């Protein structure tokens with residue numbers, strides 16, 4: 001969760017932020033300035049309750065150029081890519097696409113370190129390695145040692161009930177999944 | 193006679209306070225002009241239209257004995273009459289003036305100073321050459337019909353009719369519904385003063401119904417309009433009512449017997465039923481029942497007629513037939529009003545999925561029916577009003593703001609609270625638009641009254657058992673809000689009435705991208721149509737409230753009476769004439785005239801000057817060149833062509849531009865400061881079909897490299913748009929085919945059709961220039977061939 005002082009100061013502004021984002025979005029970016037803050041996107045969003053900024057607020061921050069608040073928000077990582085906002089926006093803003101592009105921008109810069117980003121990154125790492133989700137592996141990657149030690153007892157109980165496994169669970173098609181990752185990465189490199 | 197005198201031409205070039213002189217070097221133009229043949233004096237001024245400028249013209253006319261004037265300034269659509277008056281003041285005939293548009297067609301559309309100046313010189317030269325051949329002409333006058341047809345009997349139509357009738361004009365008030373009254377008769381009370389809608393309108397309906405100068409024609413709509421300003425012939429299609437209006441006592445005995453009792457009632461916006469024979473509503477004018485054949489058992493199944501038996505006065509007539517009636521009127525006012533959008537395509541609002549999700553129009557009826565929920569007839573406690581449903585949604589529905597729905601919702605929330613003090617109205621708005629006299633004050637009253645406001649456009653409306661769940665973002669909090677309501681009111685977009693475009697087309701009025709009628713000038717001619725004697729008022733021009741509708745209705749009435757008041761109309765003398773010595777009476781021209789103005793008598797073609805509209809289509813088709821057109825004579829046109837085609841602009845493309853729409857589209861292009869290459873020079877013609885192969889050959893002979901025809905897309909003198917376009921395209925491709933015989937690449941000739949709202953289609957000028965640049969070269973051989981044909 002992002003905490004901020006509820007005051008926007010000059011040092012938080014990046015006057016080129018909207019332009020950069022629009023460039024990355026190509027034709028779709030042209031709609032960004034049309035947003036008139038109606039809130040249909042946020043009203044439609046199934047995850048808005050958990051976000052630090054609602055999708056509409058992200059649009060406002062983009063237009064003001066408050067880059068750091070946007071790229072360090074939980075919103076962009078929590079977006080479920082359901083497209084509800086994009087379908088209903090009266091101005092044709094493809095907000096789901098905006099969220100994706102913002103994620104890319106946040107990934108490029110390690111200074112954006114909101115917890116949801118770390119989760120996102122680790123999650124991908126685990127899936128890439130195991131070909132599927134592995135709760136234990138993800139937990140170990142995300143949590144500090146002390147926390148893990150503190151929760152050992154609970155973990156044991158879960159293990160006894162068969163809810164988690166201790167040995168890494170690898171999918172049978174892990175190498176195929178890995179190949180998919182490679183392909184996508186290669187494509188991305190190519191695009192850049 | 194002036195035409196036989198040696199031409200003494202004065203050229204007056206305007207700076208337009210920088211509008212022209214910032215781009216065009218007017219001094220250079222003046223210098224060039226002063227050396228042109230026949231020019232005695234050339235002057236510049238900061239504002240030629242100012243008193244100083246006009247005095248300069250008048251003094252020069254006297255001082256130099258000028259007999260022709262060339263005025264290089266803004267578009268003639270702006271100041272033609274100003275400058276003509278200057279000639280008249282000094283005793284010169286106004287037709288001895290020629291205007292060159294170096295603003296809209298030059299300084300505003302070009303950026304490079306050198307080439308823009310070069311072009312300005314070229315078009316001034318065209319004008320000077322044309323001026324050599326100008327002849328004095330006298331306008332004619334024709335009497336006008338002192339009557340007006342008002343189409344649409346809503347509050348706008350009613351007020352326009354009363355105003356005109358009281359001034360003594362005969363008025364035909366036409367409505368396609370069985371009663372006049374329009375939307376207002378469906379409303380409860382009207383914001384911001386909350387007077388009862390029917391109580392304020394019904395007396396006016398009675399007044400207009402009883403006025404000796406008004407004839408109300410219901411169940412009727414115009415299907416054809418012909419004639420000309422001051423004398424329009426409007427053909428109405430009148431549907432059968434099956435009830436004799438003068439005989440019906442509106443006792444209702446018929447309806448009591450009618451077996452068809454569950455016909456959705458339009459007046460109640462579908463929230464109640466009526467019979468197949470019915471009175472539209474208690475205050476209907478005319479006060480007479482009407483049969484709706486679509487639901488009448490007799491018309492559907494062939495037997496019934498119980499109503500006819502019930503009617504003791506014998507007022508019902510099942511043999512009534514649809515008929516056409518043509519009425520001659522001097523002017524026409526369109527007041528066709530609005531429809532309410534059907535919100536069901538916007539799935540997120542679940543309209544139609546739950547009886548308690550209604551439109552704002554339906555809510556008006558609920559207020560009048562006792563303010564109960566449609567589903568269970570209980571008193572609704574929590575009621576949500578959702579704004580901007582279908583409005584301000586360029587990607588989903590209408591792009592425009594429907595202007596009055598904020599106020600409608602405020603009024604409805606207020607009235608609900610008044611009706612049921614314990615109710616809880618919530619208004620979900622995008623931006624609260626309460627700008628108008630006493631509107632903000634009304635908004636304040638609503639807050640005082642306990643109406644809740646949430647700033648956020650509702651994202652989702654979901655039926656939830658007997659209640660309805662809404663989801664929105666309260667954008668001021670940045671939090672989602674989910675609430676259950678007993679009734680949901682959608683403040684839906686207001687659309688132009690079905691058929692607005694069609695009825696507009698009958699009288700030459702375009703519709704804008706929003707579908708509403710387009711006024712002649714947004715600011716300065718807000719109720720005028722493109723044709724003289726055609727006006728519009730009220731919601732037909734865009735959504736608005738009652739007060740504004742009435743203001744427009746009165747303006748339209750005033751404009752119509754100003755037009756008709758003189759009793760006569762000036763008719764342009766710019767008409768075709770036959771040169772009898774050349775005409776051999778072959779009659780070829782007859783088949784081309786769109787107005788049947790030509791006939792053969794005594795072996796010669798003759799032209800009826802009253803019908804002739806001066807389109808000039810007959811001129812190039814005459815094999816003997818025996819027809820010519822006043823103020824656009826062969827000599828004048830060729831002089832323009834040769835004038836503009838000299839000089840250094842390369843490639844040079846002559847744009848023969850239709851004068852009503854094409855020319856104004858080019859003006860609007862300039863007004864918008866869009867750009868095209870200076871290689872395009874515009875020559876105004878009455879229609880592009882005034883220009884034949886001969887003129888195109890002359891253009892090439894004079895040094896032009898290409899030709900483009902700019903025509904009005906839907907101004908075909910009575911032809912349908914499709915047929916008109918077909919003829920236009922045919923005319924141009926015929927010229928292209930002929931040119932190939934001379935070895936001229938067809939790419940050098942292009943055609944474009946525009947409408948005023950689509951003036952931006954002239955961006956094709958860029959393509960035209962590129963195509964001409966890329967065309968196969970004009971060989972010396974081709975040029976020689978052209979010269980040969982022209983000299984023979």
Ligand SMILES: Cc1cc2nc3c(=O)[nH]c(=O)nc-3n(C[C@H](O)[C@H](O)[C@H](O)COP(=O)(O)OP(=O)(O)OC[C@H]3O[C@@H](n4cnc5c(N)ncnc54)[C@H](O)[C@@H]3O)c2cc1C
Nearest residue numbers: 344346347348368374375382383528529530730731737738
């Ligand atoms: C739900 C609702 C609530 C409103 N509340 C208020 C309010 O409280 N206060 C306020 O000031 N304004 C209010 N308005 C706006 C008001 O209704 C309009 O300003 C007004 O009705 C416009 O009048 P009009 O005559 O221009 O059009 P209309 O009332 O729409 O009348 C047009 C007439 O033309 C006829 N017609 C259409 N096409 C043709 C044709 N081709 N041939 C022949 N006849 C034709 C129609 O049958 C109709 O009778 C409200 C509107 C709505 C929808």
Ligand code: SF4
Nearest residue numbers: 035037038039041089
């Ligand atoms: S729905 Fe579209 S216009 Fe409305 S706030 Fe969201 S992005 Fe902006």
Ligand code: SF4
Nearest residue numbers: 580583593594597598
């Ligand atoms: S009037 Fe109000 S509700 Fe209607 S479209 Fe405009 S802003 Fe939306």
Ligand code: SF4
Nearest residue numbers: 785804805807808810
């Ligand atoms: S100018 Fe047009 S209307 Fe007049 S006679 Fe010729 S074709 Fe007919």
